[in-house]
Amino acid sequence: MDVLQGLDSGEKYRWEVKGLPYAVELPLVRLPADGRTLKIASLNLVGQIRLNRDLGRLLAAKVREVVGTMDDVVMLTVVEKGLQLAQVVAEELGLEAVAVAYNRIKPHMEAQRRPVIQIGASSITSGGKFLALYERDMNLLARGRRFILMDDVVSSGGTIFSLADILEEVARQKDMPAPVIAGVFCAATEGEQSPLLPAPVYGLGKLPEPVVEPE
Numbered sequence: 001m002d003v004l005q006g007l008d009s010g011e012k013y014r015w016e017v018k019g020l021p022y023a024v025e026l027p028l029v030r031l032p033a034d035g036r037t038l039k040i041a042s043l044n045l046v047g048q049i050r051l052n053r054d055l056g057r058l059l060a061a062k063v064r065e066v067v068g069t070m071d072d073v074v075m076l077t078v079v080e081k082g083l084q085l086a087q088v089v090a091e092e093l094g095l096e097a098v099a100v101a102y103n104r105i106k107p108h109m110e111a112q113r114r115p116v117i118q119i120g121a122s123s124i125t126s127g128g129k130f131l132a133l134y135e136r137d138m139n140l141l142a143r144g145r146r147f148i149l150m151d152d153v154v155s156s157g158g159t160i161f162s163l164a165d166i167l168e169e170v171a172r173q174k175d176m177p178a179p180v181i182a183g184v185f186c187a188a189t190e191g192e193q194s195p196l197l198p199a200p201v202y203g204l205g206k207l208p209e210p211v212v213e214p215e
C-alpha cells in the first residue's frame with residue numbers, strides 16, 4: 001500500500017517504521033547544499049493526515065515511555081513540516097498547547113512592543129534559516145520544568161541545536177534555571193546523529209544517509 005498514493009514521480013525509497021503497518025514510498029530528491037548536490041529521501045508530512053496520525057500515535061507512546069508524567073513538561077516544536085505531527089502527538093498526550101518556533105518574525109508578534117527571540121539556524125534541507133519565538137510561547141515555556149523537542153526529521157541536528165538555544169535564551173530572560181531537555185523526538189533520524197545534541201534522540205524510523213552526487 002502506498003499511502004502517498006504514488007503522487008510523487010521518479011525514484012522512491014521504501015521507508016519502514018516499526019509498528020507502522022505499511023511502508024511509505026518516499027521520493028528521492030536532489031537539493032543544492034554548499035555548491036554540492038545532495039540526494040535525500042524526502043519525508044514531507046505536510047497535508048498527510050493519515051501518516052501524521054499514525055506516526056503521531058506511535059511517537060506519543062514513545063514520549064510517554066521516555067518522559068513519564070507530562071505534568072511539568074512543555075513541548076517545543078518548529079514550523080513547518082513538523083507541525084502537524086506535533087499536533088497529533090500533543091493531542092495524544094492530552095496537552096492543551098505546545099510552544100512553536102516560527103521561521104521568521106511576523107507582524108502579529110508585535111516585535112517592536114513585545115519580547116521576541118530570533119536566532120539563526122541551519123538545516124539539511126533549507127541551509128541557513130531563522131527561528132523566531134514570540135511572547136505567548138516564551139510564557140508557555142516559562143511554565144515548564146522539563147522540555148521535549150519535537151520535529152519531523154533530525155538530520156544535521158542544526159534545527160535541534162537552535163531550539164535548545166532558544167530554550168536557553170528563554171531561561172535567561174525569564175530568570176529560570178538551565179533548561180532540562182528530557183528528549184528529542186522525531187518521526188525519523190537521517191544519517192548519523194551528532195554526539196553534541198542536547199538530549200537523546202528518539203526517532204521512530206531511519207532515513208538513509210544523504211548522498212553527495214558527483215558534479
Ligand SMILES: O=P(O)(O)OC[C@H]1O[C@H](OP(=O)(O)OP(=O)(O)O)[C@H](O)[C@@H]1O
Nearest residue numbers: 080081123124125126155156157158159
Ligand atoms: O537536522 P536538520 O539538518 O536541522 O534537518 C531537519 C529539519 O529540516 C527540515 O526543516 P526545514 O529546514 O526544511 O524547514 P521547514 O520544515 O520549515 O520546511 C525538517 O522539517 C527539520 O526541521
